[in-house]
Amino acid sequence: MSIVNVIDSDRMSASTDVPPAGRQVIFRTRGRGHGEVFRLISPSDLGEQLKPFVFLDSFGGVMSEFASAGGMHPHSGIGTVTVFTRGDVQFDDPEAGQGHIGYGGVEWMRAGGGVWHGKELSSGRSERIHGFQLWLALPAELELSEVQSQYFEAADMHQAGPAYVIVGTHGGVTSPVNAPAGVNYLLVTLAPGQRWDYEPPTGHTVGWLALSRGSLSGPASASNGELLVFSDDDGVIALEGGPEGATFVLGSAVPHPHDLHLGYYSVHATAEGLATGERNIQRLREKLFTLGDRQRKSGSTPIYHG
Template identity: 80%
Template sequence: MSTIDVTRDRKTSTATTAGRDVIYRTRGRGHGEVFRLMSPSDLGEQLKPFVFLDSFGGVMSEFAASGGMHPHSGIGTVTVFTRGDVHFDDPEAGSGYIGYGGVEWMRAGGGVWHGKELSSGKSERIHGFQLWLSLPAELELAPVDSQYVEASDMHQVGPAYVIVGTHGGVTSPVRAPAGVNYLLVTLAPGQRWDYTPPPGHTVGWLALSKGSLAGSASASNGELLIFSEDDGMIALQGGPDGAIFVLGSAIPSPHELHLGYYSVHASAEGLVTGERNIQVLKEQLFSLGNRQRASGSTPIYRG
């Protein structure tokens, strides 16, 4: 497994009142408005339980038309939108719109097929992030659990929506594993904001969707920053045009990553079981034919 050394710029001192140091930055790889910022075989190995991050943008109807049903197991997926919105329509979850501050959460666990549960919303163009979390051993083969939470049902603390975890005394409704925080933040031009992670959250990073950051953690649109491995605060300041970004912090995962094509597991045995379940689900799914709903979406297939 190839990895990227994110320690080469680390300073020997721990965090100070100025906040944690930026030790690595990248723009990932991609083209147009779709970029892979983190993969399980590179930065995900250092940032686990955060193992995958895509920044995507474009016309939602084109995404919906080109995207196909595909499987996952062993992970949780978290999808947020920084611009525009999408429509969801699922027999088990109802229907509605996910825009800025809302979230689609899916615990793939023992195996699932998805990829067409979202369709065009009220806006033509969208931008967002899809994040994968590696699940702990006790959940890597758990039953599938999915949620679509609109912004009106999410909690906001200052400039941050609490997408996953607990921050500022409030807890997200998303049923994600403990020990992980994931925030969606907007800073006005020049606005200062200090994020103090819970104890033990030595993994810390952010990815910028729009605008820029000034100060010691300066960044421009499209960059992913990784912070030093301590649980001190992260000090941030909006640039001249403000900033919209996602920020993650977590207790490091103790598990080695076991990688399949669409799956990440905490154990080799879990990966074998998850991929076997995926194959069984594939045979069942394709026997059902076209399941597209009137909205244009196709529900998640949980078996």
């Protein structure tokens, strides 16, 4: 499948800006959505080209409204990474403790063989939030692995220059998130006019970024809300903050070698893994709904994996 065919023509334009050195912007999109919630990557379209990055939502609004509107739902076969670019939320987990996740912090969940979640984060110290939720397709050896959930406040994360290293290793800094190898995911803020070159590790031919605030100037120009896809080579990604600066997430990775096997809430590396994951989800559902209300005093409901 060609990347040209997976993005609707009304929301995509090819970049004609070719940097003098480094990787080229080959496509851009604003996704689909309404209000402050936009689907930028889906497993059935752009995720096929950017795997292991198979899903990305940009979301914003009032956290209490998100919490009341959302419901428990299942996943299997993926890892989810949630970061916040504005505001903060609270986590309250009997295994992980309590704290707040704002800019620089992260929630990581490896769904593996099956999990129900959706209410583990509640309102924090700010009314409004903006963030990104990313799904990573797990390698075949982890697609049915034990569920894992990690929460890190910003103070527990590490920076390399202007980038928080959310997943992977960059600039001599390694994230504490227990994500699969071969993936980098960074949260970056550039000042107006600040230039920054990201040099992906060898083999990270998948590369993209999504802008949360401000703009980028130069060859990789972009405005708030855009997702840029870079050419599939090992070159540097050269970036420059626009007149108001820029805050964005950036991903690079070794390409996921497997076809994607899709369920409604699941993405697996094998058909057998998908079938097993969906059976596990149904079994967990029956157990979960016999437990009744599991909400904690903070408003959070811990994830459930049996």
